[in-house]
Amino acid sequence: MSETPTYRNYIAGEWVAADDGRTSENHDPANGDLIGLFPRSAQADVDRAVAAAKAAYDGWRRTPAPKRGEILYRVGRLLEERKEDIARSLTREMGKVLVEARGDVQEAIDMAYYMAGEGRRLFGVIVPAELPNKAAYGMREPMGVVACVTPWNFPVAIPSWKTMAALIAGNTVVLKPATDTPLSALKYVEVFADAGIPAGVLNLVMGSGSEVGMPLVRHPDVAAISFTGSNEVGREVNVEAARNLKRVTLELGGKNAIIVMDDADLDLAVDGILWSAFGTTGQRCTACSRLIVQRGVARDLEGRLLDRIASLRLGHGLESTTDVGPLINAGQQKNVHSYMEVARQDGARILCGGEPASDGALAGGSFYKPTLLGGVTPNMRVAQEEIFGPVLSMIEVGTLDEAIAVNNGTKYGLSSSIFTRDVNAAQTAMRELATGIVYINAGTIGAEIQLPFGGTRGTGNGHREAGLGALEFFTEWKAVYVDYSGKLQRAQIDA
C-alpha cells in the first residue's frame, strides 16, 4: 500500500504545514478513494499569510505592470504544459468529466494570457483640466492585500479569474480554496511558484470557511474580498466586510432558464439544454435548471429530452464513456434528493430520474440520476431555489412576454437563453432578460473570460468578474492634478 500524500499551504514562498499540524482528508466523490491529507488551517495560518502578503505588497505594486504580466505569461505556458495533469487531479477530487476539467484549466490559461496583456494596458484616463497650464490624470492603483475565497465547482478557473486580475493590478493575494477541491488550487499555485512569482505575492491557505474564510474576511490588513459560493455564506461575508468598509464582490449562484419558442431549431435546443442542465452534473452557477417552453413544442421537446436523457451514461469522470459524473459529496446528493419530495408536494411530476444512482460501479460515489420534472409552475420551490444538481424543471408558457416574465421572476439573475429563429423575438429577449449573461441559440453555460461575468439581483452585489469587469473591482482610482502654471490657480473660484 502506498502512503497517503500529505500536502501543504504556500505562504511567503514556502510550502508549510498548518501551524498546529492538523490535516483533513479529501476524497474522490465518484468512489470514495482517499486522495490526500490537506492542511486544516486556522487563525495563525491566516495571520502568517496576510503578513507575508502585506510584506510583499510594496515590492509588487512597484514592479512595472508589464513585468508582472511576464510572470502571468509564464503561468499561462506552464498551465498549458500541465493541463492534462491538472485536469486529471481536478476530475478526481471534484468529479466533473475529463473534457470539462480540461475546459476548467483552459479557462485559466485564457485568463492568464488576457491578464498578462493587461499588464501593458491597465488604462487610466487623461482629461482636460478646467484651468490653463494644468494637467488632470486618472490612474488605477492596487488596493493592498486581497482575499480570494473560491468554490469547488470550478476549482482552477474561478481562482484564476480572481487571483490573476488581482495580481496584474499590483495587489498581493491570499487564496482560500473550497475544502472539497484543495488539490486543484495547490496545483494552480505551484504553477505560480515555478513561474517565479516573488515570495508572499500569492499565498495559499487551505481549510474551512469558519476557520480560514471568515478570519480572512475579518483580518484588518485585508483590503478587499472576492467571494464565490452560496447565498447564505455570501451574505455573512458581506456583513462582516461592511463592518470595516471593505470592498467585496459576491457571486452567489443562479436559477438560470432556457426559453424555447415554437419556431426554434429543436435539435439545437435539445443539445443546448442537455449540455447546460446536465453538464458538470448541474453544478455550475450558470447551469440551466428551468426550461421555459412555448406550448406548441412542449410535448415534442419533452419526448426528445426523455429519449436523450435515458442515454446519458453516469460514471467516473476519468472514463471516456462517462457523460455525467458524481455530485461533489454525499451531503449534496442528499440535498438534491430532498427536492424530489418538495417537487411532489408542490404538484410537479418526476418524468425521469428522481433518485440517487448506486448500481454496480456507482455504489461508492455520490451519483444522482439526471432528472426532468414536468408540470412545474413558476412559483414552485423547484422553480425558485438553486438545487445545484442534475435537475431540470419544465415550465410551459403561451407567449414570449410570459416566458420573459417567468425568466425574470426569481431572486437570481445570472444567465439566460432563448432558442428562436425570429430575429425580433431574439432582439426583444436580449433587451428584456434581466440577467448578467444572455445567450441566443445557445445554452446558459460557457461564458468566455474576456467579457464581464456575474449577475443581477440575488446573484451578487453588482460587481463583475473576469474580463472587463475584474480590474474595476481590484483597483482604486487615483486622480492626479499637475499644475505647471507657476502660480496658485484656484479651481471653482470666480476670477
Ligand code: UN1
Ligand atoms: C460557475 O459556474 O460559477 O460560463 C462558473 C460557464 C463557465 C463558468 C461557470 N465558463 O459556464
